[in-house]
Amino acid sequence: MDSPSSALASAARPHEVAVLALPGVVAFELATPSRIFESAHEPDTAPRYRVRTCSLDGGPVETGSDFRVQVDHGPELLTEADTVVVPASFELGPVFAEGRLTPELEHALGLVRPGTRMVSICTGSFVLAAAGLLDGRRATTHWRYTESFRRLFPQVLLDPDVLFTDDGDVLTSGGVAAGLDLCLHIVRRDHGAAVANHVARRCVVAPWREGGQAQYVEAAVPEPGTSGTSPARAYALEHLAEDLTLGLLAERCGMSVRTFTRRFREETGQSPVQWLVVQRVHRARRLLEQGELTVDRIAHEVGFGSAAGLRQHMHSVLGVSPTTYRRTFRAVG
Structure with a gap:
């Protein structure tokens, strides 16, 4: 199998990118490859990429918004592609409900040449997984759909916390804007950091974002209830x-430590220590977003004891430091 780098554009031929617009495609993700890849050259230089869009039948495609897009190519375009991008779509019933491709989609993906680089944006990863392209490989998807993805595709090494994954000739991204991060990464991999930074400046986006999707996941407040180990969780949330x-x-549950630890993991999927760390990080997130407390004071308020402890645990859970998190989310909190 040819490596992706062997298919890069020469001076005479740009790298061919085919974007597969599926019914219900999300317009933002559909436009992302064109905006990033076509910004990778100056007007007076040869293009590094040529991006073209195709549909399953060569006809117009309804988007997830209040308009449709006119597509000039059918699935035969996939036979010419060096890279195929599958953006998110929310109208592929069998893929999302049963983890299987529709006959039309199976036919289209069957036209892709061996060795072609395959890329998904957001829930486009469901399509690659249903095609068997992610079996045994590391991948990601939008954090809201990780449970569905795991249920349908247990053979995929899902990492829901990262913005994107790169497994050589198969790359996946998390939700929405993470597609920008992935496309910039591809440019960086293909042509180096200088070109990718140039593209980022033209598109007015960060060339590299710290952390992963975990920092964007909504921190739901647990509802402990009154049975099992729930009283302990309720107590812990009030005394972090x-x-x-x-x-x-x-003791709050009238159990031995051994029984409590076993029951706790059965009920939450985590050890008590892991659960406590996550809850303390979530409480710290809220304080960082909403208040004026120093990082050191927040660390004591949530039970980490020191700013160093808070930094360590926030980085392990979210992939970013408290200062970076506050800078990112305080203005929009």
Whole structure:
């Protein structure tokens, strides 16, 4: 199989990118490859990429917005592609409900040449997974759909926390703007950081974003209830600043530490220590977004004891430091 780099554009031929517009395609993601890849050259230089869009039948495609797009190519365009991009779409019932391709989509993907680089944006990863292209490989998708993805495609090594994954000739991105990050990464991989930085400046986007999708996941407030280990979780949420030992939490439920630890994992999918770290990080997120407290004070308020402890745990859970998180989200909180 040819490596993706062997298919890069020469001086005489640009790298051919085919974007597959599926019914219900999300307009933003559909336009992302064209905007990024076509910005990778100056007007007086030969284009590095040529981006063209195709549909399953060569006809117009209804988008997820209040308009349709006129597409000039049918699936035969995929036979010419060096890179195929599948943006998000929300009207592919069998793919999202059963993890299988429609006959039309299966036919279209069957036209792709071996060795072609395959790229998905957002829930486009469901299509690549249904085609078997992600089996045993690392991939990601929009954080809202990770549970559905895991249920349908347990053979895929899903990493829901990152903005994008690169597994050589198969690349996937998380939701919406993460497609920008992935396309910039492809330009960087193909032509170097200088070209990618030039594209980022032209498009007025960050050439590289710190962290991953975890920092964008809405931090839901748990509803502990009254059974099992729920009383311990309710108590912990009210006393996060305190020293919450396993013995103390088990006592709240009238259990031994061993029984409590086993029941806790059965009910939450996490150990008590892991759960506490995540809850403390979520509380810290809210304080960073909303208040004026220093990082050191927030660390004590949520039970991490020091700014260093907060930085360590925020980086392990979210991939960013407290200062970076505050800078990103405080203005929009």
